[in-house]
Every structure is written in structure tokens, then in C-alpha cells.
Amino acid sequence: MTRLSVIVPVYNASDYLDVCIESVIYQRDLNWELIAVNDASTDSSLELLQSYQRQDKRIKIIDLPKTKGRVMPGI
Numbered sequence: 001m002t003r004l005s006v007i008v009p010v011y012n013a014s015d016y017l018d019v020c021i022e023s024v025i026y027q028r029d030l031n032w033e034l035i036a037v038n039d040a041s042t043d044s045s046l047e048l049l050q051s052y053q054r055q056d057k058r059i060k061i062i063d064l065p066k067t068k069g070r071v072m073p074g075i
Contacts, residue, residue: 004027004030004031004033005035006024006033008037010037010039010049012043014041017052021034021049025052034060035062037064038062040066040068
């Protein structure tokens with residue numbers, strides 16, 4: 001039984017994913033799962049997530065074909 005679910009929204013975050021995912025992976029005392037929601041990234045985020053998923057089956061990926069996020073003016 002999973003004790004902790006970590007949900008990570010991902011959109012063009014390939015520069016930061018390593019640090020994020022590894023910070024969860026190194027939590028050895030917890031029974032965890034990582035659910036990454038890829039919001040139609042256009043960089044290599046999905047490929048990076050898939051690479052981690054091949055190494056650790058506790059990593060789940062939800063890959064959205066079309067972005068669900070909102071574009072905020074000025075950001």
C-alpha cells in the first residue's frame with residue numbers, strides 16, 4: 001500500500017526534472033509513488049520522465065496530448 005503520493009505537474013521543465021524526481025527517489029524510508037502529469041510539454045520533459053519510469057516502476061506518467069494549463073499575460 002502506498003503511503004505517500006507525490007503529484008508533479010510538468011510543462012517544459014526538463015531543466016528541473018532531475019532534481020525534482022531524485023529528491024523523491026532518495027526518500028528511502030517512505031513507501032511512495034510519483035505521479036507526473038505532463039501537460040503537453042514541447043521540450044524533452046516526457047522523454048526524461050519515461051527514462052526515470054523505466055528505472056523505477058513507482059513513477060507513473062499521465063501524458064496530456066493538449067495543454068490544460070492557462071497562459072497568464074505578462075508571465
